[in-house]
Amino acid sequence: MPDSPNLPTDHTSFKANEDATGEAVGLSHLKFAYSEQDNPVIDIPSWHLAKSEKCFIAGPSGAGKSTLLNLLTGTLAPTEGEITLLGQPFSSLSSRKRDAFRARHIGVVFQQFNLIEYLTVQQNIEAAAYFYKGKAGMTEARQRIPSMLEHLQLSPTIGRKKAATLSVGQRQRVAIARALINRPQLLIADEPTSSLDAQTRDQFMQLLLDIAQDTAVIFVSHDVSLARYFSRHEDIREINAIQGNVQ
Template identity: 40%
Template structure:
């Protein structure tokens, strides 16, 4: 089986004719067990890059291949299923729904998945919570707004990892955290990946957390950005 999870070739993306932003990627690959940190200043296209990788945005030209499937011209609903089955995403502000329980927040990670059995799989939720030092019995029905920052971090990681997706994307997940919580978050994320062959792409405004990543690149090494 191929080790390739994502390949991008000759991609060209622009927002619209009226917005002067253009992003080009000649070639990019993510393979099994890769961990790639992409850093750059705000407004340099990092989040746009992740949205293209996941199929949330569509390029004007070029090809994006995810696990052997060319997704560039697939429908929005097909892309939703691909994201649901194969991607786990950690957002900048964790994006937990405050009045949903821990269990339901975790299972939201598979809302669009075709793997129907995951949507009510308490066993996998418990395994993930135990692995991330979240007490299942006391926290499973607790609302997200009642959690500490550290607990919210762990729930966000569990939501990204539910169903063992092959690809993990992390969009500035440490930007709102202090130095100690940043390191703890990265340690948690890598601990969770140790037992699998998942590929990780994380974008950040700096490269201070680079020591755990196999590959560290400035966004300008991957994308050609034109704002003129």
């Protein structure tokens, strides 16, 4: 993949210090409002997730799930309080350094998978590695992609297919591979099963948690039946002190 002005060029390597605290995520006095004139939509006094812990967060639309995930991935910055990820004061970083940290330490599986339709499967996965370490990251990724695709029950030849030609089941597996190619210590999944039938959903959950055994996971969904896959269950309305119509 050639260099592009749309791709980040800051491949800063952070040494996450999760072993010092045993925590993947720490939230302290966290508040967020979309503007100074608006009331906060997030108010979380304290919340913590241990390293390698798997947490399911449920809640209805408008309760703050998406806003919380945007704060955890650094696309939004807190109005007040602190977010600590893997021992790093994440919310204190500049926007550019949050992007670099996310590329290295956080994997994200989106609701619609967000594959780049005109790229091949191989190129979609390599793009995530490029965000982390540039061309060197892509070279390393090429060595891991075949075994990762095999683990996800995908044919090695699928790497040459355009994302636009994939079935829903194939897309979900490629999305997992892309999220985990950089060996992140934290995986965030945002309603990734909402468009799947029951059988495909269950296969997705089993594959996701199998390949992310050593990774801390935050899985957000309104589908409470998925809680059975997780040792820890939370309701966003119990985490977030703000009630009402939130994003």
